[in-house]
Amino acid sequence: MNYAYRTHTCGELSKTSIGQTVKLSGWVHRKRDHGQLLFVDLRDHYGITQLVIENDQPFFDTLTHVRLESVITVEGKVIERTPETINKDLPTGEIEVKLSAAHVESEADPLPLQVNAERDLNENIRLRYRFLDLRRESLHKNIILRSQIIAALRRKMTERGFNEFQTPILTASSPEGARDYLVPSRVHPGKFYALPQAPQQFKQLLMVAGFDRYFQIAPCFRDEDARADRSPGEFYQLDMEMSFVTQDDVFAAIEPVLYEVFTEFSTKEVTKPPFVRIPYDEAMLKYGVDKPDLRNPIEICDATDVWRGSGFGIFNGIIDKGGIIRAIPAPGTAAQPRSFFDKMIAFAQEQGAKGLAYIVFDESGEAKGPIAKFLAPEKLAELRNNAGLKNGDSVFFSSGSVDEAAEIAGKVRIELGKQLNLIDPNVFKFCWIVDFPYFEWNKDDKKIEFSHNPFSMPQGGLEALQAAKGNTEKLLAMRAYQYDIVCNGVELSSGAIRNHRPEIMYEAFGICGYLPSEVDERFGGMIRAFKLGAPPHGGLAPGVDRMVMLIADEPNIREVIAFPMNQQAQDLLMGAPATATEKQLRELNIQLSPKALKALEEESTKGDSPSTAAA
Secondary structure (H helix, E strand, O other), X not given: OOOOOOOOOOOOOOHHHOOOEEEEEEEEEEEEEOOOEEEEEEEEOOEEEEXXXXXXXXXXXHHHHOOOOOEEEEEEEEEEOOHHHXXXXXXXXXXXXXXXXXXXXXXOOOOOOOOOOXXXXXXXXXXXXXXXXXXXXXXXXXXXXXXXXXHHHHHHHHHOOOEEOOOOOOEOOOOOOOEXXXXXXXXXXXXXXXXXXXXXXXXXXXXXXXXXXXXXEEEEEEEOOOEOOEOOEEEEEEEEEEEOOOHHHXXXXXXXXXXXXXXXXXXXXXXXXXXXXXXXXXXXXXXXXXXXOOOOOOOOEEOHHHHOOOOOHHHHHHHHOOOEEEEEXXXXXXXXXXXXXXXXXXXXXXXXXXXXXXXXXXXXXXXXXXXXHHOOHHHHHHHHHHHOOOOOOEEEEEEEOXXXXXXXXXXXXXXXXXXXXXXXOOEEOEEEEEOOEOEEEEOOOOEEEEOOOOOEOEOOHHHHHHHHOOOHHXXXXXXXXXXXXXXXXXXXXXXXXXXXOHHHHHHHHHHOOOOHHHHHHHOHHHHHHHOOOOOOEEEXXXXXXXXXXXXXXXXXXXXHOOOOOOOOOOEOOOOEOOOOOHHHHHHOOOOOOHHHHHHHHHHHHHOOOHHHHHO
């Protein structure tokens, strides 16, 4: 066979290939000019092969001057490297190809970023030239890893009887908790589609349609700000739904999938199913967050009763106003210098706390510190017992309302875990957070609203809703069959057993201020479906991007996405978002506001819009 570009890939040749005449194509990765000999590392998707060119070859000068990242096709004989030149770090490190022919397929311009070295680079440059960035070894491996993980997820879900279906991208707005991306309709002036925040309603309708087990590697779109573990604009999730299941059935279905994927693609120790289940209230007490990193052994405890009636006026005042005190143990820190405690206080203040009190128990067990004197011996003993404190430990205290004290305690716990090197980097620890509140209080609007997902089944069903109706305290105490799966402090997924009964939906939405007619208008498809025979069903949707981020051990989610946006939700490579032409706007019956026109004018003056940058 006559191969136009290659007989082998750049990661394929070995000692068994010695003596063969081969043809390779790829990018010029590195060059080393030794005068009489030129060495070129040729790279393709599969690896790197070293080429050797003697100076009597007619193409010697061409390859000497060709720029890095140019694409070339070469032909030559595979020869064995001398023992002292073997590169054990390369699969092809025992051989090299002595060239007899070479052709430049594509000459590269001077590079805006270095491809053949792993170093920190300006993010805007990386995103603007993402195709170059993707050639770098670490990022290239991450994207391949992502592909392999998605393939494994598909395989494992199919093996367990799940069918993959695609759900619409152009749909109606849904109350998922974030802002929608809206798409104007040309044929229906003044009306808009919404890109789905999640396939929530469609996957439930698939269950009503009788498909029993659904999954999809689903694209989701949310107009929200970027974070280290969240990409702005769009993300992907392993969306799944099951019929005739309880919460336990959903857990039993997904736990082996996650365990197998994490063990297949990582050498770290992974929690074996069944994963521990932690009620929401317990998580907020012990960890101060609803996505705890269980690698951190520190557990927060309530110290309100310990300080109640003590001589410390600040804590007493907080308790008298209905506030609480949380104790955060700091194991083995009694001998730490004063600067350690000062830094922890400064950290808490940066997080919004007014301060951070503490007590030190020295090696003899004596309590020391500015506020130790305010607790009687029996109260100190109670504190030590409740917080599990030993001689040589310290304990910090956060205070305020329930939410304020829990939040600060949670952040201090995380910081202590880092400062004291308590977190094992070689472990993946999974857990479920269960029994989330069904409702929450909107302080701004002073009303009850759904806390998580309006389509969740309330624990106790219709009877519980009717019994709590009109009583804010009882409503806020209600729990839902709602759950999150968490790994190493990262929330991978939210899920729920769904509310499949119309009468419960009307009652729940009514408590949140929706009339039945509004429910029919906003969720007509769901209501009609539920009135025509709906099975009990539930599911969840672990985030693919976050799973890959954890397995790849990357701190930022952009390192596992091929073409991510920047922090301002801009695609610097393709120039999105971009302006529309007057013709496009007229077709869509859209007129820009004075504010938008002014912003576009200012942007064009600066010359830093995404479309300008891409050009």
